[in-house]
Amino acid sequence: MSEGHYQHILYERKGRIALVTLNRPEKLNAWTPLMEQEFIEAVNATANDEGLSVLVVTGAGRGFCAGADIGGWAQDFAPGGRRTGTSPLVAQDASPEVPIALSRGKPAIAAINGPAVGIGLTVTMACDIRLASDKARFSARFVKVGLTPECGSTRYLPLVAGFSNALFLALTGRIIEADEAKERGLVDRIVPHDALMDEAIALAEEIAANPPDAIWGAKRLIHENAVESDLRRVVSSEVSSIREQRRLPAHAEAVAAFQEKREPRFHG
Numbered sequence: 042m043s044e045g046h047y048q049h050i051l052y053e054r055k056g057r058i059a060l061v062t063l064n065r066p067e068k069l070n071a072w073t074p075l076m077e078q079e080f081i082e083a084v085n086a087t088a089n090d091e092g093l094s095v096l097v098v099t100g101a102g103r104g105f106c107a108g109a110d111i112g113g114w115a116q117d118f119a120p121g122g123r124r125t126g127t128s129p130l131v132a133q134d135a136s137p138e139v140p141i142a143l144s145r146g147k148p149a150i151a152a153i154n155g156p157a158v159g160i161g162l163t164v165t166m167a168c169d170i171r172l173a174s175d176k177a178r179f180s181a182r183f184v185k186v187g188l189t190p191e192c193g194s195t196r197y198l199p200l201v202a203g204f205s206n207a208l209f210l211a212l213t214g215r216i217i218e219a220d221e222a223k224e225r226g227l228v229d230r231i232v233p234h235d236a237l238m239d240e241a242i243a244l245a246e247e248i249a250a251n252p253p254d255a256i257w258g259a260k261r262l263i264h265e266n267a268v269e270s271d272l273r274r275v276v277s278s279e280v281s282s283i284r285e286q287r288r289l290p291a292h293a294e295a296v297a298a299f300q301e302k303r304e305p306r307f308h309g
Contacts, residue, residue, distance in 0.1 A: 049076035051101070052083045055242060057094040057249040057308070059087040059147070066102025071110035072136075072160045080164075081142045088146040094249035094256060097241050098168060099152040106161025108182055136160060140167040140193030148248055148260050152241035153177045153228065158216070163190065165227075166197035169260060170244065173228040174237045177219045185214040200267060202226040252291030252307045258282045 046052065051062040061083045063070035070076075087096050100106055139160075143149050144167065151168040159182045165171050181198065183190050190198070190211050198207035206225040210217075219231050232240045248256060262282055266275045286292055291307050298305035 047079045047083070049073055050079045050083060052086075054093070056246070057092065058097060058242065058245045059083070059090070059093045059095070060097045060099070060242075061087075063098075063100045063106050065110075066100075066104070068110060069102070069104030069107035069156060070100040070161070071107045073110050077136055077139065081138055084142040084146045084149075088142075091253070094147060094251075094253050095245040096147050096149040097152055097245050098149060098164065099238065099241070100154050100161075102155075104155035104161075105151075105153045105157040105177065106159075106164060107156050108159030108161050111186065136192045139164060140197070143167040144193075144264055148256055150241050150245055150248075152237050153179075154234070154237055156180075156216075158182050160192050162227075163192035163194035163197065166201055167193050171201075171228040171230075172237060172241050172244065173219050173222060173231050174234040175219050175231055176234045177222070177228075177231075178216055179210075179219075179222045179227055180214060180216040181210040182214050182216075184212065196268070250307070252289070252295075254289050255286055255291060258286060 047064075049063070049065055051060075051064045053060040053062070061080065063072075063076060063080070065071060065073070065076065084096065087093050140163070143164075148170070149168040151165040151171045153165055153171060153173040155174065155176055156178045157165050158178075158180045162179055162181055181190055181194065195207075195211075198210065202210070202225050206227075209215075210225070210227075217225070219228070222228050223231050230240075262278060266278065269275050291305075294307060295305045
């Protein structure tokens with residue numbers, strides 16, 4: 042799979058890492074139906090590739106994603122606000138497959154290089170780890186265009202940032218700077234802008250060095266159990282996963298490496 046395969050994203054392999062770059066820099070990577078289709082295809086392709094362990098998502102140019110490209114929405118309305126049609130983005134009913142693909146895919150790191158607004162913010166929430174440039178800005182802007190949050194953000198915002206911060210962001214639609222985003226729990230770490238991609242790739246390489254089955258198993262368990270109210274189901278799923286992992290070569294290699302006082306070789 043090459044960069045030329047896509048129009049609104051770039052897709053690149055870096056060892057065991059897949060790098061997806063939202064690629065409409067002249068529009069601050071505003072989200073389009075084609076970008077959504079290509080993004081989901083790239084996430085799924087990464088998930089199905091045994092040679093890849095981690096996904097990194099970023100934006101080209103000055104922005105991560107400025108939200109939906111609403112330039113065509115005006116065609117939906119006649120004078121006086123009467124609805125006349127459905128724009129392609131509205132027809133997709135709030136991008137439901139984006140968080141589904143990310144939740145089922147390889148561990149995903151968002152490298153947030155600039156404004157992350159609307160769906161641009163919620164894509165980062167559906168990723169597993171968020172690194173932000175000190176030039177990044179954030180907004181759950183939906184209320185400002187008369188809409189409600191989408192793309193799984195009513196789950197992920199409370200899980201990531203907490204209940205009150207989720208409500209603050211959703212009800213105000215305020216744009217906040219990177220420092221405040223860190224204080225409110227939206228991002229895990231802020232790094233100097235010019236170091237963002239180096240830091241994101243280094244973190245991805247650290248994760249990718251671990252056994253792929255254990256990486257995926259840990260992600261799956263946390264995604265499922267974070268919203269599971271029955272503790273018995275939580276511990277049962279953990280026991281089942283541990284039993285499965287103990288039968289795999291990576292665990293035997295880790296034990297052998299410990300006994301031989303060397304680093305384990307999980308990837309040959």
